[in-house]
Amino acid sequence: MxxxxxxxxxxxxxxxxxxxxxxxxxxxxxxxxxxxxxxxxxxxxxxxxxxxxxxxxxxxxxxxxxxxxxxxxxxxxxxxxxxxxxxxxxxxxxxxxxxxxxxxxxxxxxxxxxxxxxxxxxxxxxxxxxxxxxxxxxxxxxxxxxxxxxTSGASLHHRGYRTATNIAPINEVLAAGMLLLSGWDGKSDFLDPMCGSGTLLIEAAMIACNIPANINRKEFAFEKWNDWDNDLFDTVIDSLMKRVKEFHYSIKGYDKAPSAVKKTEDNIINANLEEYITVERQNFFETEKNNSGPLHIVFNPPYGERLDIEMEMFYKNIGDTLKKNYPNTNAWFITANLEALKFVGLKPSRKIKLFNGSLEARLVKYEMYAGSKRTKFQKE
Structure with missing residues (x-):
């Protein structure tokens, strides 16, 4: 196959x-x-x-x-x-x-x-x-x-949980791939600081709990085949669901738009993941890390294609917020605005070439060490 x-x-x-x-x-x-x-x-x-x-x-x-x-x-x-x-x-x-x-x-x-x-x-x-x-x-x-x-029919990124979307929502398969490339394994707290309609949050929870990606999907093409075996299908689902595990950390999303928060909450309910994910109306640039433990951040900031914002200042604010307010954090994000990356002001430890639709993009990683913030204040 x-x-x-x-x-x-x-x-x-x-x-x-x-x-x-x-x-x-x-x-x-x-x-x-x-x-x-x-x-x-x-x-x-x-x-x-x-x-x-x-x-x-x-x-x-x-x-x-x-x-x-x-x-x-x-x-x-x-x-x-x-x-x-x-x-x-x-x-x-x-x-x-x-x-x-x-x-x-x-x-x-x-x-x-x-x-x-x-x-x-x-x-x-x-x-x-x-x-x-x-x-x-x-x-x-x-x-x-x-x-x-x-065998699939409609593309497998149609998971079945997302009924409410924001402007240019990220493809579910792209979101899952970003998370896996970032090394997300469910063994720390997770944050998407610009969560949009919540796709990264939901995919992160499903990975953390080992929930099958398409368990909420309405149908597959093979269900209409002449050799369709409903009993076998049910057996496969049962075997996969036995591998689902508990998750003992937090998965949190921020967005400054009330409409995005509402859409995210609706999609989380559709995915039956309310007990694992929380969403708050917050401007990421006005937040800080709320504990000393490790934090895994993955997000999809605007590229300039979607919103009327000043890109240079926006990406500078991303770097400043991570540097000042998020020690002991691995932060990953995807962008197709390669010029704007220069204004983050931090050196990425990894850059991975991907495509978001037809747009060539980079998935970048920034490592924020716990001592960097204290060192900065000592120098001042």
Missing amino acids: IAKTFFGFEEILAQELRTLGAQEVEVGTRAVLFKGDKGFMYKANLALRTALKILKPIYYFRVFNEQSLYKGIQGIDWSKYIHENQTFVIDTTVHSDHFKHSQFVAQKTKDAIVDQFRAKTGQRPSVEKDFPDLRINIHIDRDQCTVSLD
Whole structure:
């Protein structure tokens, strides 16, 4: 099978898969290949935090032109996967000199499938873009065509808990990946000082408690398959929920906008995580750390794309607040405003290249040592 992910998350997705019990894990570009049975396919969709989709390849063939594509698709017995009275949709990715348009590939694939059914039964399945019974993925790389079934359906970042959003909310998979890259393991207090609609807070709590990432999701594509096994699915859920653990630290979010605080609270309730997360209306720049223990901060500040603010001063305030008010803290944040990073006034100990949508970004880490604040005052 193939687990699709964002650039920069391949290694942590591979580690997630190994921890879950996947076999023959192999890292690719924005994807990780692995082997597993039907139960593991269910488990991967439910539990993986950094996967966007799980694809199940069913056929490979070489393709050079329209005729070889049509013949290759007809080489599959589609009655194993769909009935003539059901619906399907085709997603295509094309990197080939033989084909210029992915829509053309999708059209020829559709023709080959419906022609096969019409020849055998006199009837044909129909195309349904929004809620198909079967989602088919065609990937053409030069002269190699891979036909896969999309086991997930809608992208796995649709966790099911977020019904209220703020301006440009962070993608749930991106949030989970940032947290895992930051080393968040639930063994300290956690703070998101600019929490927006609460995605980082919720993903942090789910990681800390080992709650399956997609336990709140409404449906997966495989639930409409001919071989859907509801009993097996329930068994997989039960096994995953037995691994849920308690969390004995605090997870807190700040936002200065009352609307953001309300949206975060609503989403936390949707995720059934009220006992683990608290939210306060606070301006981060007017706060300070309230205990001497270690603190893990991860946040998603504005980049200039979303809000009308003075970026240089805003990022300077981030650095000043961390330096003066947050000793004994590891602080991570993502930004696509690489120029504004210069004004933080602190030297990052790590910089990781990521993408937030189409924007090239950096996930940066700043280490605030407990002695730095005392040293500063002694010099003064």
